[in-house]
Amino acid sequence: MSSLPLLSLITMLPLLAGFGVAGFGVRKKAARSLAFGSSLLTVFLACLLWCRFDNASGDFQFVEYHPWIPAIGANYYVAVDGLGLLMVMLTSIVVPMSILAAWRVERNPSLYHAMVLFLQAGLMGTFTALNFIHWFLFWELSLVPAFFLVRLWGGSRRAPAAARFFIYTMAGSVAMLLSFLGVFYATGKLDFPDLAEMARHGALNSALAAKLGWRLFGQAFTARQMTEFVFGGVLMGFAVKVPMVPFHTWLPAAYAEAPSATTMLLTGVMSKMGLYGFLRILLPLFPEQSRWLRTPLLVLAVVTIVFSACAAFAQRDLKRILAYSSINHLGYCLLGVFALAGAGGTALLPATEKAAALSGVLLQMFNHGLTAAMLFWLVSVLEQRSGGLRGLNDFGGLRKTMPVFCGVTGIALFSSLGLPGLNGFAGEFLIFKGSFPLAMGAVSLAALGLLVTAVFILTLMQRLFHGPLNSKWVRLPDLTRGERLLFALPVGLMFLLGLWPQLLASIVNSTVVRMVGRLPF
Amino acid sequence: MNYPQLLSLAAPETILTLGAFLLLAVDLASPRDWSARLRFRVGGLLACAGCAAVMIWIGMHPGHINAFGGMLVVDPLTQLVKLVLLVLVLFAVLISIESTFTLHPGEYLALILLATVGLMFLVSAEDVLMIFVSLELTSLCLYVLTAFNKCSAKSAEAALKYFLFGGVSAAFTLFGLSLLYGLSGATNLRAIAAGLAGREGDPLLSVALVMTVVGFGFKVAAVPFHLWAPDAYEGAPTPSAALIASGSKLAVFFVFAKVLTLGFAGAEGSGAWHHFARGWTPVIALLAGLSMILGNLVAIVQSGVKRLLAYSAIAHAGCMLLAVMCHSGQSLASLVFYAATYGLTMLGAFGVVVVVESVAGDDKLCSFAGLSRRAPGASFCMLVFMLSLAGIPPLAGFFGKFYVFVAVLKTGAPGLGLFWLVALALAMSAVSFYYYLQVLKQIYAADSPPNAPSIRIPLLLRISLFLLAAGVILLGIAPDLLLGAIERALAAAGMDHA
């Protein structure tokens, strides 16, 4: 391994580029070129990471550790394992797509691209940090550019959407902060690997139980209750982010009001932050509590899946449909995660199933990120051409005027549906395969969601592409040569990953095995 | 003791008396074409010279003699108090020099000097007869000084009120003192105390005490004997008011403290919370409390600065009464310090009022509007004086109050029984802060009326104001200068643990 601090670089680069872009004033060509260049450089760094990554080892690599504020247990601690690397790669791919989608942003483009770059820095930081304070810093910091992206460049009802987004997420973050303060108070540590190690041996629970005593109005809470409170706080923080029903109400508005290029980032990467948190933090640190609360959590996951699918079916706004569809796909990931959390008795669940479920979750995270980003990109193209319209009933018979566009969109939609051969299939399949033996009832119910998803996606396609052509759209131009080239890359990637999922799975295999092996159930 | 010896003992007073007569003579003999202003200046110069001469004499002839059984006590303490008194009178004269309210400057200044003589005898007296005579001498002079502005009906009214109240209170005082003589068979304070021993429960003693307190209470304008003060301060010509507020307060408080501490020694009682005992201390505590409350509360609604200063004088008298109440050496020192610095401050404040009166014709608050723009130096001096009265560090007023409070609490210890008084005093000084700020707000924050005439302050007045302000600041930053001298004098006079 070279001594280059690759992970710090990959975080600092977008940050510095963001400052550079912000200083460019109104010269939009320079701004967006700089931003795009930076994002390509980030892709290059990610590839560098991939090449240097040791697939066989499931442990943390590229470790950088510096003590920072010992008084509160904060350290500058970055490293990646398979999960982290996957997320870093996803981020580095989605951001250039988003920048390209926003190539023609009119209002204050340098500030826009600066915000996008800051957001990328925040995301990179979140996915690589392994100390709570360090991680929390980037978690919160990624909120700010996202808020401004929605607030300043969004649609007509952006103000309440942005505010709600910010406050909901903050509320969850505060709950998480309080819980981790409790953890620090009990153990004196805030490094995730250390805490996970403690949790593996049950030491975390006993530390929490020993140190956290609380008497409210004379009534003392038991140790188990205290640990459940701590768990609840952390759960809250992530549940809002994923989102999990019923904490999802901020999402449709935010996704719809944000400019589509921003929504690509929100749905492609930011939503994965919550899931990443479940995998990196919640499950390793609080396995016992996850197991205790498994059933209600599974119920919520199923509700998320089914409800969001039905809700998507009822929408008329394209972006809202896709927003709910996003929730739906992430619900599958939640299903997989909670199914992992063991059930019934002390018998260890079969390892292969767990590994399958976990791999499925990871693959789904990556693939959904790519697909959803692609879908919103296409919606933005449609919006630009139609002058801002994006209603389901505004269009019809587009196949006649924009065949290539419809073709590409069709591919993306089918990938979202989970058609074998495209990238969306592998993840969903593995999740179902792995989770079914672990949580039969829940998975069966979740299959309903698959059905409804098929319905609304096909409806979408039918309404947009088929049927009589509205006279307004007769002269709608198809994708230009340049755009076709641009779209070819992600489409090609989708096919590649669909036909050869091993490309991704090879990265995460060892990590999955390690993570599954460490779960005490 | 023969006559020459007596004269040399009483030389300060004698010099001053002669000075007064000389002044009268010079004024009579002055050429007809000299304006009143010129005569005032000449007379003032003479008066100052006289005061200065007396101060030098006192400085050069320290003594320690108790003549005629306490009628004339010349010891380091009384000499120090006399020195301070003379400084105050000097400044009072300086302030009055440029006044235009009278055509008879010679008589005016002579009366000031004679009043001072009375005050000086008062300070030296430890015999009740002498005390009464000196008080009367001073009072008569002060009555006339109050009436001196013949063009103002208010002046005459003020003087009349002062005179009537004063007369009645003199009667009370005399009656009380005679009762004391009857009870104890002596007129010397210490002998009285010895004679009163064993007579604590005697109702006549209580009567005597009450009468004495009434009499002195009137002189210092303590509630409920204060009714003359606002009118007197407002109506009298400002320099007279200044003298009443400064010099006479110092001397009378000093004697009051001596009368109570020495004369009624043994009948103190206690005003401490939960340890209430009959005696003169709780009575004084009550007077002090009432004065502080009433003085501060009524001052809030005043619209004229001289009346405001009058009510604040009542409030400060309350604070000084606190020091009187604690019959210890430290409290006596704090009393003298407080009265001295208070006198300086009041002189300065009245000096600024003289400036405003000469320009605007009256002393209403609105006449002070925008003064900081028209007379920045005088405004700054007023800032110093007002803040010192309010008790803001690092000015002398703050330290005076602080030291009084320390003395009060030490008396009530152990158990801090007198804390309630200190708390009351502090609460009331918060109230006082409000109205002092009102004056300063007018001076600094309000805009001057359009077409306001520019202000030219005569040089002598300007110098006096600056000297007074400098003195207040200096005594605030280095109070040991005065306090140390007082404590040394107390020790030398043997009164440091009275």
Added chain:
Amino acid sequence: MLAWTIYSSFIGVLLLMVIPKDNAALARKVAILSALAGLIVAVAGFFQLKPGVMLHISTRSWISSLGAGYHLAADGVSLTLVLLTGLASMAGVLFSWNIQNRTKEFFALYLALIGAVYGVFLSFDLFLLFVFYELAIIPKYFLIAIWGSHRREYGAMKLALYSFIGSAMVLAGLISAYVVSGVHTFDLFVLARQPFPHGFQLWAFPLVFGGFAVLAGLWPFHTWAPAGHVAAPTAASMLLAGVVMKLGAYGCLRVAMTLFPEGLEAWKTPVATLAVVGIVYGGLVALVQRDFKFVIGYSSVSHMGFVLLGLATINTIGLSGAVLQMFSHGIIAGLLFAVVGRMVYERTHTRDLPALEAMGLSKSLPFAAVTFVLAGLASMGLPGFSGFVAELEILLGAWRAFPSIALVTGLGILISVAYMLRAMQKAFFGAVPSPVCHADQPPLEPVSVPERLGAALLLGVALLVGLYPRLLLDVIVPSFDSPLFDWLRKGGGR
């Protein structure tokens, strides 16, 4: 050498008194040189301090009849606050560069206030501390009464009276302590070692702590703060909210808590409860304000609640969080008031949020918008800024001492997010106005160089301390080893 912070300010005052009245430019130069001198000395002193060792500056006897001495010294806590004063005063002068009306008097009063504040932080003799503390009241009054805006006479008088009453309470307690202790000195080190009787401490502590807490904005004695801060001119508000409120908190720590530890033990829960009520109440009231400056005024009350909560926890981490929060809030409040008062109000002449909403300020004053956003994020406690570490430590300390209260505090953090967001949105990012009504308004003058310098200074410090808080923590925490903090070790300790 640190005493030169005090002297340079007062020398500045004297110089300003003698220069001619109309020469505003010269007045400004004197003021900024004086403020800069103070800042340089403060920074130098900061680096001169050896952590954990008391830095004695001057030990001279002053008033022998009382035993008061001219005793100046500094430890980590004092130096942090001295540094804060230096920074805030420098920024304040920069933000007052444009004052035309009675310039020299303004700066004279401003420097007098700064000098008194330095004096309080460096005094270790209680009499001297009190002298400086009370001396600070007068410049405050005049700064507001003469150069203030909205209802300035009322605001100034309220502030002055509340401060005076608070200090009267402190005086009563101090004199009582002096008399009861029996020692003839006001030296803090000596008095801190005196064992005061338990019964005495039980009433002396609330008296002295309450007196100082009035100035610190403890609920329900906080009502002077919004009125005073809103009425004050910008530089005065910056100093009032940023530094003067910390005088009160410092007094609570240095005097009340050091002298009366048993009283502290007995009264800590009511204090913590009041503090957290202040946090939540201040936040809720800020949420519904129509006047931009009132939002910031109430947010100051809320943030000072954090400081007082940290003080009441009586453990090292809570206390160090409290001191850090004093520093952090000083910088951030200064910044917020600077934007609201100087950048926005003096240009738009309105502080009404609905009116500002229609002005589209993010376009016409982009620098102000960015500064306010950053300052707002810092005020919310976003990681990366100084407020985060401070609030974190206070929360940790509070959990150790009062778990229920710690949870309510978390709620308070959320409320602060809400009101800051609302203010930010309404003031700067309101709906873009129609071109018609915008065209006939004269363009707002751009943000001047002194303002930019001031904003950059404060933001830079907030970021620096946020990213590397050990800069201050390494100085603050070792100072808790001195004998003045014996009560901390005996009380909760770690």
